[in-house]
Amino acid sequence: xxxxxxxxxxxxxxxxVRVSPExxxxxxxxxxxxxxxxxxxxxxxxxxxxxxxxVERNVLEWRLDPASDARLPVATGHDVRxxxxxxxxxxxxxxxxxxxxxGLTRATDVIGGFRAWRTAGLPATGGADG
Numbered sequence: 366x367x368x369x370x371x372x373x374x375x376x377x378x379x380x381x382v383r384v385s386p387e388x389x390x391x392x393x394x395x396x397x398x399x400x401x402x403x404x405x406x407x408x409x410x411x412x413x414x415x416x417x418x419x420v421e422r423n424v425l426e427w428r429l430d431p432a433s434d435a436r437l438p439v440a441t442g443h444d445v446r447x448x449x450x451x452x453x454x455x456x457x458x459x460x461x462x463x464x465x466x467x468g469l470t471r472a473t474d475v476i477g478g479f480r481a482w483r484t485a486g487l488p489a490t491g492g493a494d495g
Contacts (some may be wrong), residue, residue: 374455379460381473386482389448389475397446398439400425400461403479407452411479412492417450425449425460430467447472450483 381422384392393399402422409446413419418439420428427435431442439445447469451457463474475482483489 368479374458377458380462380465383454383458383473383476384448385476386485386487389450389482390487392446392448397447397448399450400429400458401450401479403411403451408491410492411452412483412489414450414479414482415488415490422451424458426467429464429469440493442469444471445469449474450482451478453480 374450399417401417449457449461461474
């Protein structure tokens with residue numbers, strides 16, 4: 366039976382405890398890993414979060430899977446708190462659910478994405494407005 370992207374997104378979000386931009390910011394100060402999955406052109410246009418780890422969506426699972434030969438040094442185990450950030454909070458939900466599939470069950474995403482982050486007045490650099 367075919368599913369729509371809305372069905373898939375809803376199923377992904379049912380698996381997550383999503384966080385507000387403010388919650389994400391507070392958690393990163395306490396050691397959570399904020400991972401920006403937006404492509405370079407989008408980050409250049411919108412801006413960036415200082416200190417966020419840049420891992421474009423197409424390689425996310427390989428870089429954060431603790432068992433992958435292509436993992437980043439921060440992929441130290443399945444208990445890492447990963448907070449995924451995209452532009453508006455849609456792709457990040459799908460990505461965080463995919464990380465759950467790898468056993469990174471503390472992964473989540475930012476409600477509203479980078480746009481909500483910037484609207485909340487949280488630290489950001491560059492972009493058309495910045």
